[in-house]
Amino acid sequence: MRKKRIFMACGMKMPKDEELIENLKKIAKHVAITGWTIAQGGSSTGIMGLMVDEFAKYSNDIFMIVPKKFRKDIPGLNFKELMLVEDEAGRLVNICRQCETVVVLPGGSGTIEEFMYLIETKKYFEHNREIFVYNYNGFFNDLFAQLKKCVEHGFLDKGALSFEVTDSVGQLCSLIDKAYGFVEEDKKRKK
Numbered sequence: 001m002r003k004k005r006i007f008m009a010c011g012m013k014m015p016k017d018e019e020l021i022e023n024l025k026k027i028a029k030h031v032a033i034t035g036w037t038i039a040q041g042g043s044s045t046g047i048m049g050l051m052v053d054e055f056a057k058y059s060n061d062i063f064m065i066v067p068k069k070f071r072k073d074i075p076g077l078n079f080k081e082l083m084l085v086e087d088e089a090g091r092l093v094n095i096c097r098q099c100e101t102v103v104v105l106p107g108g109s110g111t112i113e114e115f116m117y118l119i120e121t122k123k124y125f126e127h128n129r130e131i132f133v134y135n136y137n138g139f140f141n142d143l144f145a146q147l148k149k150c151v152e153h154g155f156l157d158k159g160a161l162s163f164e165v166t167d168s169v170g171q172l173c174s175l176i177d178k179a180y181g182f183v184e185e186d187k188k189r190k191k
Helices: 018-034 046-056 068-076 088-098 109-123 141-152 169-180 184-190
Strands: 005-009 037-040 062-067 081-085 101-104 130-134 164-166
Touching: 005 018, 005 046, 005 109, 018 037, 018 046, 018 169, 037 046, 046 062, 062 068, 062 088, 068 081, 081 088, 088 109, 101 109, 101 169, 109 130, 109 141, 130 169, 164 169
Parallel strands: 005 037, 005 101, 037 062, 062 081, 101 130, 130 164
Antiparallel strands: none
């Protein structure tokens, strides 16, 4: 039986905030030592590269879902398992099929696209993946306000917003543990 997979929705650009970078490293380390396989979209740059590089210090269980247009980048990627897909749409479909949990980290339009795709497909019962959003310093507050406005105007059912939000690394790590199936006794044994 394979390990559970967790997809990190994040960007190909590096943030300017050093505290955020350190927090992301803590998250990647926690995911690795907890026993997950990290799934990534196939870039060695920005937050995507940072998360994989940090994760790889503790585990080699890295699963890449790479669109064919980026196949030239494959030799430079660090992974144990690779899935080559037709395009971005195929990558998003396979994130839902191949990963049990998704963590949305601060990022740009690609990250927001992944998040919206996950909300939209979960709303239509195409997947039941747990979605956790790391809302570092309120990064997603404006997006959440827009989604709330969509609900208020009847364009979106409130149930579509079934994801958990935290601005705390510790709380995010606890949610990740819970998604993996760890309980307090498991955590004590790991220490």
